[in-house]
Amino acid sequence: MKKLEIKGVDFAEMTLHVGLGTFRPVEVEDLTKHKMDSEWFKVDQTCADIVNKGKLKKKRICAVGTTSMRVIESTVSTQGELKPYEGWTNKFIFPPYDFSVANCMVTNFHMPESTLLMMTAAFGGFDNVMNAYKVAVKEKYRFYSYGDAMLII
Numbered sequence: 001m002k003k004l005e006i007k008g009v010d011f012a013e014m015t016l017h018v019g020l021g022t023f024r025p026v027e028v029e030d031l032t033k034h035k036m037d038s039e040w041f042k043v044d045q046t047c048a049d050i051v052n053k054g055k056l057k058k059k060r061i062c063a064v065g066t067t068s069m070r071v072i073e074s075t076v077s078t079q080g081e082l083k084p085y086e087g088w089t090n091k092f093i094f095p096p097y098d099f100s101v102a103n104c105m106v107t108n109f110h111m112p113e114s115t116l117l118m119m120t121a122a123f124g125g126f127d128n129v130m131n132a133y134k135v136a137v138k139e140k141y142r143f144y145s146y147g148d149a150m151l152i153i
Contacts, residue, residue, distance in 0.1 A: 012050035016041040016067045020065040021090060025113040036090040036115065041071045043085050051082040055101060062151075065118045067095070069123065076100040094118040095126055104153045109136050109143045124152040 005011070021037035028034050051072075054061055062071040062093045072088035076082060080100045092115055104125055109132075110116035132150055135141075141148040 010050050010054060012047040014041065014043045014047050014068060014071050016071045018067055022067065022116065023114070025032045026115060026118065027113070031094045031118070034092055036092040038088040038090045040088055041074065043071060043075050043082060043083045048082045048084045051101060055081070060104055061102045062104040062106065066107050066119050068121060069102060069105055072101045074097065093122050095122040097122040099123060104151065106149055106151050108132065108145060108147050108149050109141055111144060120152070
């Protein structure tokens with residue numbers, strides 16, 4: 001992170017208290033019927049300012065983790081800006097979905113039937129993500145929260 005900072009990358013911190021919603025498998029065929037458990041998050045004014053300034057300057061906005069992406073998409077304005085907010089979200093993102101702020105994401109390789117895999121497929125495109133997973137299985141990447149990660153641009 002220090003090397004990125006030296007290169008001029010700005011970091012914006014936000015908080016999401018991860019709950020069951022992140023890890024509960026999806027057990028319905030109709031994804032609109034899946035019930036996400038609520039999770040508490042906070043985006044302060046400093047974070048919103050950093051992200052919005054970068055977006056205005058057409059910089060790359062990278063969500064580090066699906067949890068960060070859920071926070072961003074839970075507090076975006078109709079103009080596509082990040083708003084300061086503190087509260088609860090039960091946002092479930094799955095394909096097709098039009099992301100508003102981030103244009104890249106770092107994320108782990110997630111388990112089948114997880115909301116995290118569905119969000120990753122919504123962001124990176126189902127076919128692209130499934131191809132990455134085939135490589136990950138073949139190369140014996142580690143899956144789940146403390147596993148290997150990928151950068152989706």
